[in-house]
Amino acid sequence: MAEIEVKKVVIIGGGFAGLECAKQLANKPTFDVTLIDRANHHLFQPLLYQVATATLPANDIARSLRSILADAGNITVLMDEVTEIDSNVNLVHGKSGKAYSFDTLVVAAGAKTGYFGNDHWAQHTLGMKTLAEAYEVCETVLKNLEKAELSDDKAEQEKLMTIAIVGGGPTGVELSGAFVELIQRSMRRNFRRIDTSKLKVILVEAGARILPTYEAESSAYAQKRLESLGVEVLTSTMVTDIQEGRVITKSGEILAGTILWAAGVQAESIVGKLPVEANRAGKVTPELSLALPGYPNIFVAGDVTFMKDSNGVPVPGVAPAASQMGRFIGKLLVKEAIPGNAGMERPGFVYWDKGAMAIVGRSHAVVEFGKIQLKGFVAWLAWLFIHILFLVDFRSKLSVFIHWLWSYITNAPGVRVFEYKPEDYKDNK
Ligand SMILES: Cc1cc2nc3c(=O)[nH]c(=O)nc-3n(C[C@H](O)[C@H](O)[C@H](O)COP(=O)(O)OP(=O)(O)OC[C@H]3O[C@@H](n4cnc5c(N)ncnc54)[C@H](O)[C@@H]3O)c2cc1C
Known part of the structure; x- marks a missing residue:
């Protein structure tokens, strides 16, 4: 019997693109797959803001890659960060010092927070791309409330109780709605010296409307709804600088204890090691087959791409x-x-648009699917159903549903504990 030829496939990234690719190759004897991710988990980023706003525990939105792929005997999961791609000799190098050879490479490393060339803003703002960042957001907001409760200085209290969110896309909209609901309402009886109803959430958007990629009607609804919850929405407001505790815009300055950056993303740095030119956001344009021009064995997928x-x-x-x-x-x-298909003409990728949805405060959302537009509670039910449906496994689905139901009925999200760190209080003499 003729021996089957086994192809070595290396996949960089176990996010939506990398994991889905791996699943297609699972238990196919002609492939020896290595999936490399610097994290040990697949993260359901659309629900990150729920971790940041203390609504869901991390376990509900992340799952070990190893366990997801446990039954795929031909897939090895390695926790390493790929730092080099040598496309001439079909080798990638990890931070661990290991090198991985491939016949086929799939780069699905996703995107990171992008500051439009103002990288120094990163030190004064919090991003929202990883679990660690979501925890940091949650902890910073909760700690600032604790500091405000300790403070005797009214101006200081006000600053600590202000959250500025830069970027009026879905992430900014979801975060701002969730924070007002969490703090103004759910925490209203938790403090004695500060009044949580005075919490200020300011959403800053450079464009003329929030949710700019949605229909104007959905944007208007979202803005009205956020404002009715108490969010200050500043549209047509360009941020010109960010310093410690201050956002400087063309129309004035915002003093805020927490500054969240939800305004831009750029491809992960590893994409810069590919043998093709990247755009300003660090993304690359593949051929329609998703292979790189001139490199039929190197594919790119997901947030690292910029294409039609x-x-x-x-x-x-x-x-x-x-x-x-x-x-x-x-x-x-x-x-x-x-056998016999080698060298076949490759088909082109066709994107199936499944619509867009954003949650706007507790139990309201906007959903757009083709000509269908939903707003309010019905849209929220659709959002809830779809997000639960796409969570990776049964345990997550059930657990998320129970947590949501609980926080919906009791109006009291649960994940609010954090460790005491003496350095956090070093300025409070
Ligand atoms: C806060 C937030 C909310 C969002 N909300 C929505 C939403 O409601 N609906 C929606 O459709 N989309 C939403 N998105 C966008 C969506 O999550 C992304 O489009 C999607 O995750 C892209 O998938 P990906 O596989 O390209 O990258 P990712 O899912 O980001 O996965 C990339 C993986 O690569 C790994 N990696 C990166 N660099 C390396 C390296 N050098 N070596 C090894 N591993 C590496 C990372 O650890 C990660 O696991 C949201 C994103 C964010 C951040």
Whole structure:
């Protein structure tokens, strides 16, 4: 019997794109797959803001990659950070010092927070891309409330009780709505010296409207709804500088104990090691087959890409697009491995737009799917259903549902504990 040829596939990133690609190759004897991620888990980023606002525990939105792929005997999961790609000799290098050779490489490393060239703003703001960042956001907001309760200085209290969120896209909208609900309402009887109803959440957006990629009607609804909850929405407000505790805009200055940056993303740095030119956001444009021009064995998928699909439709940086790209590459590799298919003409990727949705405070949302637009409670139910449906496994789905139901009924989110760190109080003499 002829020996089967086994292809070595290395996948960088176990996010939506990388994991979906791996799943397509699972238990296919013609592939020896190595999935490398610097984290040990797959993270459901669309629910990160729920961790940041103390609504869901991290376990509900992240799951060990190893356990997800435990039954795929041909897939090895390695926790390492890829720092170099040598496309001439088909090798990637990890921070661990290890090198990994490949026949096929799939780069699905996702995106990180981007500051439009103002990288120094990072030291004064908190981002929202990883679990660690979501914890930090949560802890900073809660700690500032504790500090405000300790303070006798009214101006200081006011600053500590102000959260400025830069960027009026879905993340900024979801965070701002969730923070007012959490602190103004759910925590209203928790403090004695400060009045949590005085908490200020200011959402700063450079464009003329929040949710700029949505229909104008949805944007207007979201703004009205946020304002009715007590969020100050500043549109057409360009941030010109960010310093410690202050956001400087063209129309004035905001003093805030917590500054969250939700205004931009750029591709992960490893993309810069690919042998093709990247755009200003560090993203690369593959061929329609998702392979790099001139490198048929190197594919890119998800947030690292900037492209239009085979129908000329721009592919957005959202989870369904990443999953679809990962699945497309996996299926293509399986097809090409069938004897006789080598060298076949590759099909082009077609993006299936599953719509957009953003939650606006507790129990309200906006949903757009083709011509269908939903707003309010019905939209929130649709949002809830879809997000639970797409969580990775049954335990997460059930657990998230129970946590949401509990926080909805009791109006009291649960995940509010953090460690005492003496250095946090070093300025409070
Ligand atoms: C706060 C927030 C809210 C969002 N809300 C929504 C939403 O409501 N709906 C929606 O559709 N999309 C949403 N998105 C966008 C969506 O999460 C992304 O489009 C999606 O995660 C992209 O998938 P990906 O596989 O390209 O990257 P990711 O899911 O980011 O995965 C990339 C993986 O690569 C790993 N990695 C990165 N660099 C390296 C390296 N050098 N070596 C090894 N591993 C590496 C990372 O650890 C990560 O696990 C949201 C994103 C954020 C941050």
